[in-house]
Amino acid sequence: MGGGGGGHDPFDIFQSFFGGGGSSRGRRQRRGEDVIHPLKVYLEDLYNGTxxxxxxxxxxICSKCAGLGQKSVASLKCPGCQGSGMKVSIRHLGPSMIQQMQHPCNECKGTEETINDKDRCTQCKGEKVVQEKKVLEVIVEKGMQNGQRITFPGEADEAVATHHHRDIVFALQQKEHPKFKHKGDYLFFEHNLSLVEAPCGFHFVLTHLDGRHLLIKSQPGDMDDWQTHSPQILSILPFLGVA
Structure with a gap:
């Protein structure tokens, strides 16, 4: 992306927002011209918004040289690849056996041209692009779903050839919740009952995702079909974050 030189990852996004360490290059995925990043969120974030x-x-694109990487408009054909941008290497595998491989030219990095050191742009050092720091505020709206995407048009790298900015897309990834299961517009909650509570009635207080306390109760006989070995109730609550 962007031709900013080898070994540099232009998206040095703080790791803490993506749920772990490691290189962001390994997690980044390309889909067309979009740059897609996973954004880990809690179920509370989807319910309440954050x-x-x-x-x-x-x-x-470097503003001083307009993406040329040099002071003059004329460019030099790369002598390493003769202006093709590609090189061919041959590997001998054995008697009468060779392997021919094509790869980008290591001298011009596939750009098909080279820049004279004396003519090199002093601002971008011939890289044609410069780095710009930005801060994006990702708004997770109340009621969003796991897997939903938030797009920032034109906020990714600028392509040297077309001067076109790609989009950044954040894909929401919900972390597993210890109590609730979220499916569509509903929350599912399981609660184990004692052998006495199942036939005789029960009540307990459930702390909701927004901090509210809900009283869950039943009267004697409401659960006549309870299981002897593993009495359990399943509460289904509307995912009120969508309201």
Whole structure:
């Protein structure tokens, strides 16, 4: 992306917002021209809504040389690949056996041209792009679903060839909740009963995702079909975050 030089990851997004360490390059996925990042959220975040501020660095066209990487408009054909942008290497596998492989030219990085050191842009150092720091505020709206995507148009790297900004897309990934299961517009909650509570009635207080306390109760005989070995109730609550 962006031609910003080898080994540099232009999306140095803070790891804490993505649920773990490691290189963000390994987690980033490309779909067309979009740059997709997983964003881990709690079930409480989807129910109540939340916002997260993410710091990133992206590549943009150098304003001093307009993406040429040099002072003059004329460019030099790369001598390493003769302007093709590709090189062919041959590997000998055995007697009368060779393997031919094609790969981007290591001298011009596939751009098909080279820049004279004396003519190199002093701002981008011939890379054609510079790094820009930005802070994006991702708004997780109340009632959003696991897997839903939040798009920031034109906030990814700027392509040198087309000067077109790609989009950044955050895909919500809900972390497993210890009590509730979220399916569509409903919350599911399981509660184990004692052998006395099942036939004789019960009541207990359930703490909801927004901190409210709900009284769950039944009268004697309401659960005549309870299981002797594992009495259990399943409560189904509307996912009120959608309201």
């Amino acid at each position: 916002s997260k501020k993410l710091s990133l660095s992206r590549s943009i």
